[in-house]
Amino acid sequence: MVQTIRIEAEARGRAGKGAARATRREGLVPGVVYGAKREATLVAFDPRDIMKELHKGSWQSHVYDVVVKDGPTERALLREVQFHPVTDRPIHIDFQRLAPGARIRIKVPVVFKHEDSCPGLKAGGVLNLVRRELEVLVDPEAVPETFHIDLAEAKIGDSIRWSAVVDKADAKPVITGRDFVVATIAPPTVVEEVAAPVAAAEPAKKGGKAAAKPAAKAPAAAAAAPAKKK
Structure with missing residues (x-):
């Protein structure tokens, strides 16, 4: 059977974006516990406690006891975490309250x-x-x-x-x-080996012999000797 995890929270008095921003300025993560046909409970969490749970993995498979300071203890599921688009830190947490006897x-x-x-x-x-x-x-x-x-x-x-x-x-x-x-x-993946292409055969040589290289040009005739003086 899954273990119930205890997580502590503080009560928040006001809802809305302004109140949530004020909670973040205090270094806390605003959140809410809702469901089971009861009024939502506004809460705030230490970000270190939230990150500890997120790093465990499979947090959506855990049951939590949200212990509100000077308030009730809510048995709930962690349903949604909103993250800052730049810092990737949690900025809001939603818990769903569990109704007694309900699946x-x-x-x-x-x-x-x-x-x-x-x-x-x-x-x-x-x-x-x-x-x-x-x-x-x-x-x-x-x-x-x-x-x-x-x-x-x-x-x-x-x-x-x-x-x-x-x-x-x-x-x-x-x-x-x-x-x-x-x-x-x-089944295992079978990798077929592709044969390397065969090099093109050299053209047949005439008479079975290599064509003779063109003969080197004969050196130019020596210049005519100058005529003798009479």
Whole structure:
């Protein structure tokens, strides 16, 4: 089951762009917790706490307890992060509050087991990932950390589908009506060698011999001797 992560926040009194800019000038990231048919809670976060979560990866698959100073603790999903277009720092955070007893829509990463002993991969096949994460509807208290698929018997040409997922934890896929493909074992890529072009044959020589080079010109005749004086 996925771990619930605690993140601390401060309450904000006002909404709007001006109030959000004032929060950023104080060195905090403005945010909101909404949903479950209740009034939205305006909050602000330490940017270091936000960056710590973003660097973990798969933050959309985590459940958070947003602990508001001098306020309520909200169980929520981190739904959206807005970034500054130049600095790439977070400038606004949206959390979706979880309603008691309601299923949540969440993405869970896929982990493949026994890749080292997979017959298809040992034969030179390639694991082609169609979906790295699977989006499902699940009870917030039973969200799996990952979905596992066993490749111990997968061969070249096999398609690994949703039905191959181990321990679904009562999760229901968002894609319904078919046993959709998660990955395939593709055949190895064959690179054909292209033969180098054969050099053009030299033209046939007359008589089987090389044509004789033109004879060098004879040296010019010596100049006539001058006539003797009488």
